[in-house]
Amino acid sequence: xxxxxxxxxxxxxxxxxxxxxxxxxxxxxxxxxxxxxxxxxxxxxxxxxxxxxxxxxxxxxxxxxxxxxxxxxxxxxxxxxxxxxxxxxxxxxxxxxxxxxxxxxxxxxxxxxxxxxxxxxxxxxxxxxxxxxxxxxxxxxxxxxxxxxxxxxxxxxxxxxxxxxxxxxxxxxxxxxxxxxxxxxxxxxxxxxxxxxxxxxxxxxxxxxxxxxxxxxxxxxxxxxxxxxxxxxxxxxxxxxxxxxxxxxxxxxxxxxxxxxxxxxxxxxxxxxxxxxxxxxxxxxxxxxxxxxxxxxxxxxxxxxxxxxxxxxxxxxxxxxxxxxxxxxxxxxxxxxxxxxxxxxxxxxxxxxxxxxxxxxxxxxxxxxxxxxxxxxxxxxxxxxxxxxxxxxxxxxxxxxxx
Numbered sequence: 001x002x003x004x005x006x007x008x009x010x011x012x013x014x015x016x017x018x019x020x021x022x023x024x025x026x027x028x029x030x031x032x033x034x035x036x037x038x039x040x041x042x043x044x045x046x047x048x049x050x051x052x053x054x055x056x057x058x059x060x061x062x063x064x065x066x067x068x069x070x071x072x073x074x075x076x077x078x079x080x081x082x083x084x085x086x087x088x089x090x091x092x093x094x095x096x097x098x099x100x101x102x103x104x105x106x107x108x109x110x111x112x113x114x115x116x117x118x119x120x121x122x123x124x125x126x127x128x129x130x131x132x133x134x135x136x137x138x139x140x141x142x143x144x145x146x147x148x149x150x151x152x153x154x155x156x157x158x159x160x161x162x163x164x165x166x167x168x169x170x171x172x173x174x175x176x177x178x179x180x181x182x183x184x185x186x187x188x189x190x191x192x193x194x195x196x197x198x199x200x201x202x203x204x205x206x207x208x209x210x211x212x213x214x215x216x217x218x219x220x221x222x223x224x225x226x227x228x229x230x231x232x233x234x235x236x237x238x239x240x241x242x243x244x245x246x247x248x249x250x251x252x253x254x255x256x257x258x259x260x261x262x263x264x265x266x267x268x269x270x271x272x273x274x275x276x277x278x279x280x281x282x283x284x285x286x287x288x289x290x291x292x293x294x295x296x297x298x299x300x301x302x303x304x305x306x307x308x309x310x311x312x313x314x315x316x317x318x319x320x321x322x323x324x325x326x327x328x329x330x331x332x333x334x335x336x337x338x339x340x341x342x343x344x345x346x347x348x349x350x351x352x353x354x355x356x357x358x359x360x361x362x363x364x365x366x367x368x369x370x371x372x373x374x375x376x377x378x379x380x381x382x383x384x385x386x387x388x389x390x391x392x393x394x395x396x397x398x399x400x401x402x403x
Contacts, residue, residue: 076322085329092333096343104129105175108138110152118151118161125182128175140370142166143205149175150200160194166201205369208281212273213364214337217299217357219269221331224303225324227262229311233320245401252396259304259392266300287367291374295367299360302384305391306356312398331357359383 072078106129109119115132122130133141135152142150142164148171150164163179165172176197235241244254277283285292310327314320334341334348335357344352352358359380366372374381 075318081325088329089333095345096339096341105149105171105178106131106147107149107151107175107179108133108141108147110135110138110150112153122179122182125178127178128182142200144369145169145205145210148172149179151179154194154196158194158196160196162196162198164198164200166205167199168201168206206281208277209283209369210340210365211338212277212283213361213368216270216273216296217335217361217364218332218337219273220266220296220299220360221303221328221357223262223266223269224300224305225307225310225328227265228258228304228307229314229324230307230317230320231258232308232311233314233317236315237317241401251399251401255308255392255396255399259301259308262304263297263300266296270296285368286371288373292364292367295360295364295374298384298388299364302356302360302388302391305388305395308395309391309398312395313400331355334358336361353380354383356384356387359387 105127107122108131109115109122111132111134119130119132122128131147133147133150138147138150138152141147148165148169152162152164154160154162163176165175167173180195232241274283274285306327307324310323311320314323331337334344334352335355336352337357341349341352341358353362363374363377363380363384366377367374
């Protein structure tokens with residue numbers, strides 16, 4: 001019995017043996033198991049933290065905002081119109097309407113008795129810029145706003161001078177005061193002559209008269225680029241041009257057909273503007289109606305050629321929209337649609353005159369407002385014809401039926 005009790009005590013002692021008395025292999029396995037358990041606990045805790053962070057990142061609102069920002073930055077046109085265009089307009093308009101310091105009052109003196117003496121006395125003033133004009137030319141320049149005041153001899157039966165200016169325009173009253181002051185300072189015989197002030201307001205010299213030709217030019221510009229260029233790119237995207245490739249149609253026939261079909265839409269647009277401006281604001285065409293219609297056709301052909309050139313190789317609407325905006329923006333802002341390009345610094349005048357819309361607007365306003373003949377603008381007509389022929393020829397060379 002005592003032998004059995006000793007065996008039991010030995011077994012209990014073997015179970016409670018100290019770690020130091022265990023074999024090395026057994027201790028290594030024990031330590032490895034402990035480290036693995038601790039690592040699993042740590043990883044479990046890390047997974048929980050990562051899951052919480054990922055849940056915040058995948059919050060639907062944040063995902064949508066991030067997606068929209070990425071889409072926006074991948075569209076150069078959107079970035080340009082949102083951030084660059086306002087800065088461009090700021091610099092362009094700031095340059096056009098910058099403060100020019102002391103300015104001169106442009107006045108005209110009609111040829112007649114004592115006209116030379118009057119011009120000499122007024123020319124001594126640094127505030128006046130005087131020019132001698134014929135009676136008809138003087139009225140035309142006053143109506144067109146090129147001079148702010150016109151001086152002519154008083155009507156028959158009276159003595160003195162007659163001052164004509166539009167009270168609704170700035171500068172007329174100021175010029176009258178400057179002239180009176182200059183005559184007093186000159187101490188000449190003309191100072192004692194009476195002055196008759198006559199308000200002069202005639203359709204053709206108002207801002208609305210200046211604006212209507214600009215709107216007509218803008219309509220032709222948009223119709224040529226969007227109506228012609230956009231239509232061709234749309235047909236290319238829908239694979240319609242490849243179908244035309246199987247027909248005996250020539251490229252020139254196709255392009256001319258697109259241009260002439262656009263001209264049919266152009267006439268009602270221009271007629272609507274002219275009729276509405278006549279009944280609403282009494283805007284008239286002071287020159288030849290046939291010449292004006294011919295200029296409208298020539299302008300439509302010019303911008304249709306520009307539209308053909310822009311669309312000759314464009315393969316997507318995004319590319320086409322960017323090219324159209326690139327072509328239209330300089331003419332919108334510089335060519336004188338809403339205000340005269342003469343407001344810009346003088347060194348920019350010649351580059352601006354080379355733009356297609358500038359030359360067309362100069363001739364349109366000359367015929368419509370001044371009653372001049374279109375043939376009195378040979379340089380402008382030559383530029384319009386050069387743009388028309390050059391853009392159509394280049395578009396015909398670059399155009400391809402297939403991609």
